[in-house]
Amino acid sequence: MAEPNLFLKLARLSKRWSQSELAHAAGTSRQVINTIERGLSQPSLDTCLRICWALDKSLDELFWLDQDISSIAVLRPKRRGASSLQVARTAMRLSKSKLGATIGTSREVIRLIENGDYNPSLSLCLRLCWALDKTLDELFWRDKPEIWA
DSSP states (O other): OOOOOHHHHHHHHHTTOOHHHHHHHHTSOHHHHHHHHTTOOOOBHHHHHHHHHHHTOOHHHHHOOSSOOSOOOOOOOOOOSSOHHHHHHHHTTOOHHHHHHHHTSOHHHHHHHHTTOOOOBHHHHHHHHHHHTOOHHHHHOOOOOGGGO
16 A cells, blocks of 8 residues: 555654554554554544544544545444534535545445444545545544543
């Protein structure tokens, strides 16, 4: 896949944590952390958020990429009005179909993400951000649930 995630590795090392310690804090495995750091996996938004919460970092600090990549399933949020994605999409006057076509997915996937019923890959989250001129934090950040506090 792409480049190693040095931001994640540096954040982990700044806490003097091993991959196993980060994995434990984020509720995942050492192998998952290893493959993300080496750029060999396509982490889900859920995994990215849990890693961010464990390291006290934002999505943008650890996972933002400045350019498009062609290849790169979240704690389900409680619905409280429109999602940040839906607000950004309607502000740009894009239909679900048009946004889906722009980023190479379907209208149904956009609907599922907006409703919190789909766990998008980091690649899909990044393509949505680029299409809507938003950051990962603006569209997808959620505060740490109490069970993670």
